[in-house]
Amino acid sequence: MKSESPGPLIRIEGLSKWYQMGGETIKALDCVSLTVYQGDFVAIIGPSGSGKSTLMNMIGCLDVPTEGSYRLDGVEISAMNDNQLADIRNTKIGFIFQGFNLLPKLTAIENVELPLIYRGVPTRKRKAMAMDALEKVGLGERMHHRPSELSGGQQQRVAIARALAANPPILLADEPTGALDTKTGKEVLEMIQHINGQGHTIVLITHDLSIAQQAKRVIRIQDGKLYEDWSDAG
Template identity: 70%
Template sequence: MSTSGTLIEVSDMSHGYTMAGERMTILKNLSFTIDFGEFVAIIGPSGSGKSTLMNMLGCLDVSDTGSYLLDGQEIRKLSDNKLAAIRNEKIGFIFQSFNLLPKLSAVENVELPLVYRGISHRQRRQLAEDALTKVGLGDRMHHRPAELSGGQQQRVAIARAMAGSPPILLADEPTGALDTRTGKEVMGMIRQLNEQGHTIILITHDLEIAEQANRIIRIQDGNLVEDRRKA
């Protein structure tokens, strides 16, 4: 994968579903590009389509029509196995609900995506320990999620997302379950990851959070209604 130029190219993306015999269109002919190293916030109210768009960008689903090129590769044409491989290698996910496995320690949770890459135990343990140290949890590596605060759990989730150095970090309401102070700390970490070269795509309904990005894409009723880069 290259490290400059266009990373994501979305063209005329539409998506919907059928409920009770009626077709509901969620995304309507969206088109935009995201370059390597950008920090983009996708903002919109509940029901606007931003979560559906996140699923498309994260290769968790594919659109009904249009095109999605990720580093020049057409995602809509790939098999489920290929999509899973791309998610594992190219996208780090940070979720509002942390999505940590309760029976695993922090370091084991961070290691998990690396297991699926076939990385040796010694190497993935080192990568996981390095990532946890970077987010300030070097002394909490062997604690389980229940033994950690919400902010610490989100730090584990950030460490898990960044451990394999994926080019894209996709953060879905990463501060939604946190208090204001902890939320600011987490956003500080995300900005730092962007400064280190990660492309950040942040999904949020909160304008104050979105304003911390360098670019805001606003979705409303499935339409792209604003695409604003900060000066």
Template identity: 70%
Template sequence: MTTKQSAPPADLIRIHHLNKVYRMGGETLNALDNVSLTVREGDFVAIVGPSGSGKSTLMNVIGCLDTASSGEYWLDGEEISRLRENKLAEIRNRKIGFIFQGFNLLTKLTAIENVELPLVYRGVPAKQRRQQAIEALGKVGLAERIHHRPVELSGGQQQRVAIARALAGNPPILLADEPTGALDTKTGIEVMGFIRELNSLGHTIVLITHDPDISRQAKRIVRIQDGRLHEEEARAE
């Protein structure tokens, strides 16, 4: 009797020969130089590089915050390289959960109201979005703090609210930009523990960082230097 094999993970991100060119005065800057990258469902990829390497430009393209000058970008089966801004905004809201270094929480809103915000923009009914926000805050261990405002939370708790906000709409990709950059070492370790746990639960994560110690916690490390990518050997589980 033959054993039925499970299907291989789907490609959530496929980038082919991507270039991003800036022209300043008489000079041309190749911020991304012939970049190709594939991220599969369940991956945890760290993109690491120093300031000026092109990693922020690549993050903006992956996050649909900017478009490339040439090349192809497929996100969850959809070719988005040439889409207009209004369509890109819609895709950002549905397909990508952002985790920012500075948390980007609204100070006048409670934790649960902050987590609900992307769902409000998506048009999710009030009862449903409240339930999704409660579940997301529960995942990051803040079920007892849902009515606290950011000023009443520690830095680590604020970042966990930001992670819950990214999770609430169940997007295919979590995009984390220097998620521990505003935290002390101990709190940063705790937050990275949550991010690794989310990956173990099946969430696909792309992490942008300048810190080699942070990048080593991912399953794959992709280095960027002068706009070019170089992937390291995948680490053992």
């Protein structure tokens, strides 16, 4: 794992995001600050409408802030253009979505290869990396199945493998268990904890306290502001 970077992996300072809606300005994020170090497992918990998704979009470099600074792995993100953001997403962040977001027409391994294709990894190396990632999540046997031939838990594991394949410093999980039943949800969560144990930094976004409590740090988000919940830290 890559762990030499001296500073924090994520440093958010005074970050705000405003939306214009029908002439009214909505402050989805209001001057928040957050620091995440290498190897951390942070859960961000909040009800819907709290600014959770906006924060995830910011951390995931899917959107840029209106104000404030976001340094990811020492690089300032807030002033980047679309292409630079795409590059950052490709190399620094692995996404795990609630709805899995696999491409239905591609097999498991092709899905996992996708971020590597956009990174320009040559075919042979790419296949090896994708197989590696699938084996890590225990799906070495089902590489050539399409998402529709896999169970929900398996699909989410393919998604985790896709996030892991490019070996990014941060895994960003948005309600990873939201679309799964309790049992498979638990399995997936265990896998995420396992991955964290291997040194991957994880930011998990959820509305479920019991899931958030599996993390090392829990941060509450309410009305666009963040509150660190030290008492729950594992």
